[in-house]
Amino acid sequence: xxxxxxxxxxxxxxxxxxxxxxxxxxxxxxxxxxxxxxxxxxxxxxxxxxxxxxxxxxxxxxxxxxxxxxxxxxxxxxxxxxxxxxxxxxxxxxxxxxxxxxxxxxxxxxxxxxxx
Amino acid sequence: xxxxxxxxxxxxxxxxxxxxxxxxxxxxxxxxxxxxxxxxxxxxxxxxxxxxxxxxxxxxxxxxxxxxxxxxxxxxxxxxxxxxxxxxxxxxxxxxxxxxxxxxxxxxxxxx
Numbered sequence: 001x002x003x004x005x006x007x008x009x010x011x012x013x014x015x016x017x018x019x020x021x022x023x024x025x026x027x028x029x030x031x032x033x034x035x036x037x038x039x040x041x042x043x044x045x046x047x048x049x050x051x052x053x054x055x056x057x058x059x060x061x062x063x064x065x066x067x068x069x070x071x072x073x074x075x076x077x078x079x080x081x082x083x084x085x086x087x088x089x090x091x092x093x094x095x096x097x098x099x100x101x102x103x104x105x106x107x108x109x110x111x112x113x114x115x116x
Numbered sequence: 117x118x119x120x121x122x123x124x125x126x127x128x129x130x131x132x133x134x135x136x137x138x139x140x141x142x143x144x145x146x147x148x149x150x151x152x153x154x155x156x157x158x159x160x161x162x163x164x165x166x167x168x169x170x171x172x173x174x175x176x177x178x179x180x181x182x183x184x185x186x187x188x189x190x191x192x193x194x195x196x197x198x199x200x201x202x203x204x205x206x207x208x209x210x211x212x213x214x215x216x217x218x219x220x221x222x223x224x225x226x227x228x
Contacts, residue, residue, distance in 0.1 A: 035217075044208065044222045045159075045165065045222070047210075047219065050215065050217070059215035059216065060216070061216045095164055099212075102155050102167070102170035102212060103155065103210070103212060104167045104176065105167070106164035106165055108164055
């Protein structure tokens, strides 16, 4: 059974940092591109970043470029999102998404709240 | 690429047809493989999105055949042939043709 389990969310002050993790199981993690997608409370879906299966190709949304860093550890079957310089507008549920040519399987998400 | 869905909300009677449109600001058709890099997702309250349609018209695993996708290049449609109560949700189109990947704003589907 494919599983993606995000963790690391929580309450952080503006300007602070968080590191999200996504533990993958039930498929060969090292063969898949992966994405982070976020959803602010009551709002729509916003793509954040993606990373190739081997980590050599990475792209970011303009809104997070220079502040967020995506990475992966294929030996640990884990995807990461390092978030620095957090702003109130980064408040959202962050989803980890597998890509099998098309983004197909989503984790349950982890909530990040940026507030003083 | 900007994705624009219409309508923003839709109320349809049980058993009737529901149609949601999605327009991209530029073509998402990749000429080398003749594939449209366009997906549709369903999101029910409190749940993550689930894949309905990939490549504009390929139903995802386990997706009922009342769901269908059509269109090419910049204009796409998601149709639900006979609305069921469990289809109440928000539907999103998504282009994965080129980064930054983008989503439509969502269409809220309700029962009339």
